[in-house]
Amino acid sequence: MNIPYQIKAYINSQPESKRVDLETLHNRILQLLPKSRLWFFDGKDEKGKVVANPNIGYGFQTIHYADGKTKDFYQLGISGNTTGISVYIMGIQDKNYLPNTYGKTIGKANVTGYCIKFRTLKDINLEILAEAIQDGVEKTTTR
Numbered sequence: 001m002n003i004p005y006q007i008k009a010y011i012n013s014q015p016e017s018k019r020v021d022l023e024t025l026h027n028r029i030l031q032l033l034p035k036s037r038l039w040f041f042d043g044k045d046e047k048g049k050v051v052a053n054p055n056i057g058y059g060f061q062t063i064h065y066a067d068g069k070t071k072d073f074y075q076l077g078i079s080g081n082t083t084g085i086s087v088y089i090m091g092i093q094d095k096n097y098l099p100n101t102y103g104k105t106i107g108k109a110n111v112t113g114y115c116i117k118f119r120t121l122k123d124i125n126l127e128i129l130a131e132a133i134q135d136g137v138e139k140t141t142t143r
Helices: 003-012 016-032 097-102 126-141
Strands: 038-041 055-058 061-064 070-073 076-080 085-089 115-118
Touching: 003 016, 003 038, 003 055, 016 055, 016 076, 016 085, 016 126, 076 126, 085 126, 097 126
Parallel strands: none
Antiparallel strands: 038 055, 055 076, 061 070, 076 085, 085 115
16 A cells, blocks of 8 residues: 555544644645655554554654664654644654743643644644744754
């Protein structure tokens, strides 16, 4: 199955309000990052066990682990969760950066070291979210 089809099927599988928000967010990210690589992670490990919510990924980075192993992965991910939507900005080294830079201005969202979680798009400032996305992708591109 090709990635754009998997992404469309995933978005369409969501309840209507979340589907609309995910589709809007996906299209906005495609505008912000038009040349980024698309990924789809179904949430299952190699053995088929569910280990996470499915994720739509954007961009490309190589993650370097302490044991010397590496893994190709996306820079940005979005996912529906039980209470709303999560935006994952992967690979920022300073885990205080996102909450300190965007936590007070983004709106009604929980901002951690790599995740911005909110109920609906109307709860957050979309321009601040776009800024955080571009900032995070730039930080993981220029490392």
